[in-house]
Amino acid sequence: MTRFIQGDFLFSAHTGFVSEGVVVCDDAGVVYDVLIPGTHEIPQDKVERVRGVVTPGFVNAHAHLELSHLKSHISRLTGISGFATELMDKRAAFDAYIIAEAIQLADREMYRNGIVAVGDISNNATTITTKRQSSIHYHTFCELMALHPTAADVVMDSGMQLRAQFETAGLGASLAPHAPYSVSPGLMKKIVEENSLRNSVAAIHNQESKAESQFTEHGIGKIQDIYDHRGIDTAWFTGYGRTSLQASLPNLLSSENLILVHNTFTSPSDIRFAEELHERLFWCLCPNANLYIEGELPDFYSFYKAGVRIVIGTDSLASNDSLDIVEELKVIQSQAPEIPTEQLLTWATLNGAQALQLDWAGTFESGKKPGVVVVSDVDRNLHLTRESKATRLL
Numbered sequence: 001m002t003r004f005i006q007g008d009f010l011f012s013a014h015t016g017f018v019s020e021g022v023v024v025c026d027d028a029g030v031v032y033d034v035l036i037p038g039t040h041e042i043p044q045d046k047v048e049r050v051r052g053v054v055t056p057g058f059v060n061a062h063a064h065l066e067l068s069h070l071k072s073h074i075s076r077l078t079g080i081s082g083f084a085t086e087l088m089d090k091r092a093a094f095d096a097y098i099i100a101e102a103i104q105l106a107d108r109e110m111y112r113n114g115i116v117a118v119g120d121i122s123n124n125a126t127t128i129t130t131k132r133q134s135s136i137h138y139h140t141f142c143e144l145m146a147l148h149p150t151a152a153d154v155v156m157d158s159g160m161q162l163r164a165q166f167e168t169a170g171l172g173a174s175l176a177p178h179a180p181y182s183v184s185p186g187l188m189k190k191i192v193e194e195n196s197l198r199n200s201v202a203a204i205h206n207q208e209s210k211a212e213s214q215f216t217e218h219g220i221g222k223i224q225d226i227y228d229h230r231g232i233d234t235a236w237f238t239g240y241g242r243t244s245l246q247a248s249l250p251n252l253l254s255s256e257n258l259i260l261v262h263n264t265f266t267s268p269s270d271i272r273f274a275e276e277l278h279e280r281l282f283w284c285l286c287p288n289a290n291l292y293i294e295g296e297l298p299d300f301y302s303f304y305k306a307g308v309r310i311v312i313g314t315d316s317l318a319s320n321d322s323l324d325i326v327e328e329l330k331v332i333q334s335q336a337p338e339i340p341t342e343q344l345l346t347w348a349t350l351n352g353a354q355a356l357q358l359d360w361a362g363t364f365e366s367g368k369k370p371g372v373v374v375v376s377d378v379d380r381n382l383h384l385t386r387e388s389k390a391t392r393l394l
């Protein structure tokens, strides 16, 4: 059956907002067309009316589904070292069935909140069952970490084994370095070389904390606590003498997409440096996790003004109260109200689809199957309000 879905507004990155626009699709959500009142004839008797903005489904560019059982178990505002040490202590202290159940629930939560695709960081295989059964598309980033250069080969082997487990289950996966303070230059190079062989996207946490900057520049500060907690000697490490991003990016060059996650302490000169060096960067903002862990936010305007490609992530339930892209956009808009809602929605739909190389998602263009979502309770300027909420229609 052909469906004609009409909100107060239709949004798609290729049309912008269209007052009373109609998306025409089949029952499965495959898009036939977009109808614009005044330009196209609207079959009024067939139209399904909904209140709010009808948008393609959201792409969550950064999550850690495997940490879902830690919701409400990790203290807030302890900074990256407090967060990471508490996470290490608690993540394995739960029964397997509790971990599995929390993963299932988190997947359903994302589906309800209009998320159609996720770039998900994994350190283990606990999410495979849920991902295989889910209506959400997952791209898994098998995460690697080893600061000491001699550990690179062993860690690469384990990452490739984990990737093989996901691929055997029919799930797309690639390798991802954890962060500039936890991965050696040599391991970074191996990872992007391996991904390039398969035209695969990579992701790395970037400039999430002040402590990261201190450690990567000078080899000092609170990151040391994380290594001490794990019993890893880092006395040999004296820093790279440059900002985290400027030290790491030269080791991450490839012609494939690279998602830089968090960017809380990224300066305008870091942005310029990075954009000149790498042609396929995506800057992922996860504001609620930043508020949870560090209590600080990136300078959203500097990214917006630089005109770079931005995507949105929720991070995990270990550092967020929900897995909900609209909740992330609300934080950005409350801090940076001049950024138009159209821009925010483009980041959350088309840009995310491009970052994860998903040609079926992101816009209401003919032949795509991007999901149909309605965002309710926007104000008359089409700004999000406290009550704004996404609901999945298809």
Ligand SMILES: [Zn+2]
Binding pocket: 062, 063, 064, 121, 205, 261, 315, 316
């Ligand atoms: Zn993360």
